[in-house]
Amino acid sequence: MPEEEIAHRLAEIRDQLYDALGVKTTADRSLVEHKLEISQMSCLFHVGLSLADWGAPQVGLLAAWLRWLNALNLSRVRNPIVVLVGVVYPSGYFYRARSLSKLAVLRRDISLLANDPEFGATVHMLPELCGVRFSDVEQWIREYVEDVDHEVLRRLIRAHFSRMLGFGERTLSMYQAAQVVKAALNDPSVRMSAS
Numbered sequence: 001m002p003e004e005e006i007a008h009r010l011a012e013i014r015d016q017l018y019d020a021l022g023v024k025t026t027a028d029r030s031l032v033e034h035k036l037e038i039s040q041m042s043c044l045f046h047v048g049l050s051l052a053d054w055g056a057p058q059v060g061l062l063a064a065w066l067r068w069l070n071a072l073n074l075s076r077v078r079n080p081i082v083v084l085v086g087v088v089y090p091s092g093y094f095y096r097a098r099s100l101s102k103l104a105v106l107r108r109d110i111s112l113l114a115n116d117p118e119f120g121a122t123v124h125m126l127p128e129l130c131g132v133r134f135s136d137v138e139q140w141i142r143e144y145v146e147d148v149d150h151e152v153l154r155r156l157i158r159a160h161f162s163r164m165l166g167f168g169e170r171t172l173s174m175y176q177a178a179q180v181v182k183a184a185l186n187d188p189s190v191r192m193s194a195s
Helices: 003-021 029-038 056-071 093-114 134-144 150-161 174-185
Strands: 043-050 081-088
């Protein structure tokens, strides 16, 4: 990605931040710093990437974003500002085997950013998320889902975790599990009838 394209993409990301803070894109940097300073909440930016899209352009853009953030005077900001970059890669043994070299490049690039003195201790590698088991989803249902028939919801979701012929249980990727749960929650049969 040429320098000018990185600058253009960085401007788009910066504009989204300005918009989220409710300031004009032409506002002075000091106004952004002030908005972050008086914010009562943490600021979370989430970027989702596919492993297939990872490469030098994404590394360059991420480094440019970190430089821009580090140039802000955040000494009086009380709540954390977090940029979470999630990388999705295919589940399944064969797909993952084909992605191993790309995954190694991604790990190397993030490690280089994390150890770059320019960014100090601002970059951290989080543990990789493993496959989701039915028990993980079941616990989430118990703790966070209300106003639905839990048994019907469990039954709808469990079907996706069953192996062929019903022998054993399989795991799903985070993406697949989220799709399954979303579809199940939208199913009219899980709605509790008013009594």
